[in-house]
Amino acid sequence: MTAVAESITHELLSRATTVAVRPRYEGNNICTWIGFKHVNYLVEEAVLDHFRQSGLSSRRLFEEFGLGLDIVSIDTRILNAFHLDEVGFATVVPKIADGSDRLDFTVTITKEGGTTKDVTSKVTVALRKDTYIEPTDAYPSELERFVVAKIGGAEPGERVDVAANTALSEGRGTSAGDDPVLKQLTAGRNAFGWKWRIPYPYCHNNERLQMSGYLRQMEEVVDLFLADRGISIKTLLDDRRWIPVVPHSKIKFLDEALMEEDLYTIYTVEEIFKDFTYRSRMDTYVVRDGRLVQTSTGTITHGYAVIENRRDWKLVPFDQRVLEAFGRVNPS
Known part of the structure; x- marks a missing residue:
């Protein structure tokens, strides 16, 4: 568990990550503008990638540790419209206070070549203990404070x-x-x-x-x-x-x-x-x-x-x- 613990304390809870994101074609309903739902999907993908880069992908959390990754709160402001095929760089910054049991993050997206923020978001994640399939407590102790039964x-x-x-x-x-x-x-x-x-x-x-x-x-x-x-x-x-x-x-x-x-x-x-x-x-x-x-x-x-x-x-x-x-x- 040592490698996982180091990843949690440093990568997940402390280090900012950046990933390139591109809206899906499905979100292009009127001309080439992307609707709010798909902009939120970009925010979601950035958060999922933050966990992935830390070594705790949503798949690993579920399959190895019996924990479902749930985004339980999302608050997004779209400052400039996204168009089809535009690439944004999404930066995720952990905002977890010492001793807090909340996995809070901020996400900002800036379009490729841009200098101003185009999307800002606040996101909260819960690690929900899976009880549908045989429940387990075999997850790293460092995750304990973020795990919820419901x-x-x-x-x-x-x-x-x-x-x-x-x-x-x-x-x-x-x-x-x-x-x-x-x-x-x-x-x-x-x-x-x-x-x-x-x-x-x-x-x-x-x-x-x-x-x-x-x-x-x-x-x-x-x-x-x-x-x-x-x-x-x-x-x-x-x-x-x-x-x-x-x-x-x-x-x-x-x-x-x-x-x-x-x-x-x-x-x-x-x-x-x-x-x-x-x-x-x-x-x-x-x-x-x-x-x-x-x-x-x-x-x-x-x-x-x-x-x-x-x-x-x-x-x-x-x-x-x-x-x-x-x-x-x-x-x-």
Whole structure:
């Protein structure tokens, strides 16, 4: 264990690492700009590579030590848009205080040839003891303070009635206003609710929804919310060449969400800033033993940009149609 211990104390907890990252083609949805989800994927890859360079790759942690590497909090600011094929250099700096049981890191990404930061992020990692396959305590003692038996530990909330309306035949779940849980969670709030069965491609370590799954969830609930309010992505794209842009997003785990559980995602418009950006909150819940358990919370800030040509865009203020769509409140 000596070599591993030295790697942990020096490489993982003390030394900064840098890796070249390039966004995936999948993230190129409008012209050649890369969406916020895939920028967060670059942050995730940089953190995973930091562990890899220290000699504690996510594969080794799981296979040898029975520890799942979970990003449990991510807070990312996009200062300049990423384009398809651009390369960034991501630097990960450990921010672990003496005696702390939190694996905290900062990540900055600067484009190749650039001199200013294009992305900044704060990330927290948990090492979750695997219990799906025979659990083990055969991991280095130096990791002990970072190991958790479970992520989070949210207290169960109100009792709720559950409707059986996420059958496989209904595909992507439901946003029906008569769903009792969605109705309870959105009543009197400027919110949109979506109930959905967690699929295995969004999970890892055999059972848990992972951070990239929550990022996909955040992207999709925004898409559904805008369509519900009559200003879908394609509607504004076709009508006026407007596209949503995201300068800031963050997600934090509060508990674990498990494969094939029904996930209740509530998207609430919180604040509009000077008619140029608006901030919304995403909260997710599961129902266990008839009680709500909140599994995550996060926020995302959006603006709109008008496409000037295949290369350039500029921010535009919200008009009345968009402001009215953001401002609707569901009746109690």
